Amino acid sequence: MVHKRIVLHFPHRLVDQPIVYRLTKDYDLQFNILKAYVTPQEEGLMVLELSGKKENFQQGIEYLQSVGVKIQPLSQDIIRNETKCTDCGVCVPICPSGALVMDSHTRKVHFYDNKCIACELCVKICPSRAMEVHF
Amino acid sequence: MRTIKEINEKIKKGQVVAVTAEEIIELVKKKGLKRVASEVDVVTTGTFGPMCSSGVYFNIGHTKPRIKLGGGAVKINDVPCYAGFAAADIYIGATALPDEDPRNKVYPGEFKYGGAHVIQEIVAGKDVRLEASAYGTDCYPRKKLETLLNIKDLNEAVLFNMRNCYQNYNVAVNLSDKIIYTYMGVLKPHMGNANYCSAGQLSPLLKDPYYKTIGIGTKIFLGGGIGFVAWHGTQHNPGVKRKENGIPCLPAGTLAVIGDLKQMKPEWLTGVSMLGYGVTLSVGIGVPIPILNEEILGYVAAGDDQIYTQVVDYSHNYPQGIAGSLGEVSYAQLKSGKITLQGRDVPTGNLSSYSKARSIAEQLKEWINKGDFLLTEPVAALPAYDSGYTFRLLTERPLGQ
Structure with a gap:
């Protein structure tokens, strides 16, 4: 399969x-x-x-x-612009598929693009607009 | 135990012991207050989050022939500036928007560009576009000015923020049945998420809860450069309820800060867009706390599990100005990724970057350890817990009477 x-x-x-x-x-x-x-x-x-x-x-x-x-x-479509991301983590509870995760040790946000369903909820709510759409 | 003067002597000799507000917690747990107080001279704090009451003033230099911007209209990259000063001085606020921005007419507004983004571009050394009109006088005859500006050519560029560095802040939730767009981020209906905004155990005023070392004149890390505490911030409200450890469990003190923008860096002054709310500036601030005695160390050693804040409804209570808490939670709970409210698990998100706060505290520690940053004695105290200084709501009075 x-x-x-x-x-x-x-x-x-x-x-x-x-x-x-x-x-x-x-x-x-x-x-x-x-x-x-x-x-x-x-x-x-x-x-x-x-x-x-x-x-x-x-x-x-x-x-x-x-x-x-x-x-x-x-x-390839939803990309995190690493220079813009401030690792605040306000996107984490918004992401419905668990693709954005706060690392409890480094307090940096991980983006697992294999879990991303491209709903784009994070794109507009990211304060520094670090999540970009490349369709 | 030790004075700021003695600490500065040690900094100059390269003998100072500085640690971050995070490191000190473990250190005190391991070695005890007494021993750590004798070993550590300075604890460095940090915070990086959206702070709306921020802005920059410039002196752009006089033109030939002269123009008086005061009383005229000035825009930088289409963002209106305040020009109610003399001929060449202007101020741009973080939340200012271009006239043509649709705001919330298309709800929720995106607020892609505003004063904070202009400030970040100026700090990054980019050219910005100034357009000004004036009414003309005998001594300042010119009426129109259009030019590119660059920070390196400005006489002064000064970050002057009237309220930063909130000592504690609300956790925001939405009790209604529709999504809301707030300065605390997007809040999903029925407490779908809970957003907070503080560096908790790294945050400057939470580590000096009674302002025993931080005062007017305190030298700080500001936006990647050097700044100073200029005054207490607007809405400073020191008399609120505190825990036994002295730490307020709701928003309390604030700082007004000032510093030379030319030394600052764009990664510590970042323009941000809050969907449906507006533009604001995320500001990086770090404050050194001199360990003058065991009492001060005791405050600094409080961890996230000893710092509490209140959960507030932003769908009805906050907008209507109704006081009240839905519950009290610690920063340790908030940082775990979920809190329990009314028997339900609610996922949490922070608007303030803890990892950047940590980098600021590390940077300030390094400056101090390398001898590049001396501490200052405050020249006056901030209004204290028992000063009676308080924060009031506006009492509206009808016009025309």
Whole structure:
């Protein structure tokens, strides 16, 4: 079984097509939509948690690429700007997935990007605006 | 036991023993008050958090022909400055916003840029854009000025903060059923989180609760440079309830501080944006506490488990000016990541950076140990616990009578 979070960029010609439906129907993949911006005439963006058998996952990804969807792993998208972060920790109780954690010894904030679900709650509440979105 | 003069002699000879307010706690637990009091000369404190009543005054130098900024309008990077002084002096406050900022019209406002960000850019040595208009006089005929400014060219650039370094602060929660955006951060409904703002056991005024060593004229670490305590801060309220160890268990004393901005560094003066609230400046301050006797050491040795504060509702009680605490918690509990309120675990977040507070205390210790920082005698005391000095709410009186 493969279990990954990915970011899909749809060119606007694909926005009205049932792409995610095909992932389930043809490739037997389970999906969980973490975020979606899909507006007519514009590029669409979707953050998906995708799981299924390894070969199905691979074929599903190949299908997405073949129709013109650009794929990016999730961890690249939310980045902590280390020079801006003051390690105050006000983001810690706001993060719903436990990706931002206060180290009880160093009192510095750790960002575990593999746990991040790109909800972006931390982005606007960070006082020094150290959490950046790079979609 | 020892005087500030004797400590300074030891600093000059490189024989001083300085430790941080965190290190002293363990040291006293291990060796006892008496022995540590004989060994340690100075304890260094630190804090780094948002402090809204902060700002900078400049003298930009006279132009040719001359312009009188006083009574005119001045903006730096579109942020309005106060120009109610003489020809070339202006003051910029941390929370000032560009006129075109939408504020909370699109709620919650983002407040991406304001006075505090201007201050941070100036400290970082960046050029900033000054635009001024004046009414013109016979001796100051010019009416318009547009120029780039850089800190290195200013006659004076002085950080002058009228209230910093709060001795203790509230823990904020939200009892309502909708999210709220406050100066204590975003508060989730039904006590979804509890935000606090203090360095606790490292915080300067919590380690000298009766202001026995900190007074007007005390030399401090300010924004990465040297500063001084100028006065007690606004809203100084020393007479509040205290624990047996003398430490107030709610907001109490404050400091007004001043220092040369040219020596300061952007990592210790940081512009911050509070969603739905506004812009403010996170200020780094460190105060040395001379261990003049065992009593002073006793105060300094209080750890997070001996320092308490109150939990306050920011959805109704705080905005309506209704006093009252939902509970008392220690900084040790707050720092554990959760507190228990009304039988429920509530996750905690700090607006004040403990790791930066620790770095400030370390930096000040190093300055003292290397002989680069001598202590000063206060020239006057701050209003004390029993002075009767207090903080009042405004009594409104109708106009036109």
